[in-house]
Amino acid sequence: MIGTSRYPIRQPFAGGLEALVWQLVGRLRSRGHDVTLFAGEGSDGVDGEFAEYAFPSRGWEASRTAAGDQSMPERAFMSDHHAYLRLLMALAGPLANRFDVIHNHSLHHLPVAMAPLLHTPMLTTLHTPPTPWLESAIQAAPQTTRGPGSFAAVSAFIAQQWRVLRPFAGPDVVSNGVDLTSWVAGQGGEMLSWSGRIVPEKAPHLAIDAARKAGMPLVIAGPLSDLRYFEQAIRPRLGLDVRYAGHLAVPELAQLVGSSAAVLVTPLWDEPYGLVVAESLACGTPVVAFDRGGIPEVVADSSLGALVPPGDVAAMAAAVGDVVDLDRVAVREHAERYLSVDRMVTKYEKAYQRLTSTSSVGADRTA
Incomplete structure (x- = not known):
């Protein structure tokens, strides 16, 4: 599970995306799935074995020479780029056969851009309307069976917005869900x-x-x-x-x-x-x-x-x-x-099953 690099996946949540990933990871684990979360430093439930790939809160530090380059993008941009590039290169290299499926929730273009290079199938949840960077990554992907991966949209509205996906399969609509044990019925008020x-x-x-x-x-x-x-x-x-x-x-x-x-x-x-x-x-x-x-x-x-x-x-x-x-x-x-989180998780489980049933990933995966 790939989360965002800017904010840790923990309460109080920075936004709805972080809340959704937190709920999804927890509920999948409660159903017996082995889930590894790659997210911002300080996130809940990060596996110690993969802690080195957490996205550091301090961001990426350029050398003095690189930082002095007048074309240097802003620091936040470079920190996001470095965090995702480092993780995706690991998933293409030393972690290539460790997972059955990669579920990408980031808003960054690199996971989608590098999806065709990975051995592991990727599902990307589209949490926003098209952005230039992400749209470009999808359009530039090779027209192969793997392509940029599979997609799910958080609403029919978002699915319609992503017309750029038409050359590929999807996106399916998997509406966000709410944990009904946490969001309980109240009595109202004034x-x-x-x-x-x-x-x-x-x-x-x-x-x-x-x-x-x-x-x-x-x-x-x-x-x-x-x-x-x-x-x-x-x-x-x-x-x-x-x-x-x-x-x-x-x-x-x-x-x-x-x-x-x-x-x-x-x-x-x-x-x-x-x-x-x-x-x-x-x-x-x-x-x-x-x-x-x-x-x-x-x-x-x-x-x-x-x-x-x-x-x-x-x-x-x-x-x-x-x-x-x-x-x-x-x-x-x-x-x-x-609107329950269980309905959402069941739909994602079915999506994972479809991806793994058609994947040719080797048999030595552990998660």
Whole structure:
């Protein structure tokens, strides 16, 4: 399992991708699979045998001569490049026959670009719409049976966005799942909540506007991924009716969501899936969300919440009154039927089985 290089896979999660990989690794292991995680330094459950391949938090240090090159890319870019290049070269060399399948969750182009060179079949989960680097890697892959590997998209919306994949098989849609033992049904309450990375494109400032128009208090939770945005657009507007609860681990965040009358979801970009939405429904808490990206696939009908035009704060505020009285038991039951992590893991298991049944990898693999 290849995770991200920027953030460790542990609580409190930096974002939905890290939460998904953490859940997937844990649930696969609980089903008896031998899973090795390659991810940011400090991640949970990293096998000591492969610890040398963890992505170091300090990043890559160029020599003084290389660092002085005027064409030197920014340090974060080079650190990502070095981390993935080092791992993929190991998977093509000393680790070539150690694994049955490689499941790639990174947003980097190198795993896909090097997939045709590996002995082990690779499944890449597409967590975002196309990016130039990743799209280029897929298009440049040789038109062979192995090609750039197999693909899964986290929503039908993302699958449609990745038209570049048409020369290859896929992508299958494997929707993200929620751990229903962690995201438990709550009793609701008198306030609204918003959670996620605090960045302009997630727009918690619009949730503040909507909550105040609706006349209800709001609690905001999430990592300060853009401190400047928080200091300029959020902190000055905090008060008795709007509170920042911090970057919460899952138990505390689930408690917050479960005690909310409704959850506001305010993306100014096309959310690939909307894990926050699924987590809210698992708590029995209805949502009011901007109608963008993959979110309509999660908010399947009006019994779960309301979709409003993107950016329309007045419509969001008006919809709050319509959703706070929805049947929370029915909302939770929908999540149990369609949004569980177990459904997601079962689909991935089937994908692994397809890959291994057609793979010609040698018989000396140990994981």
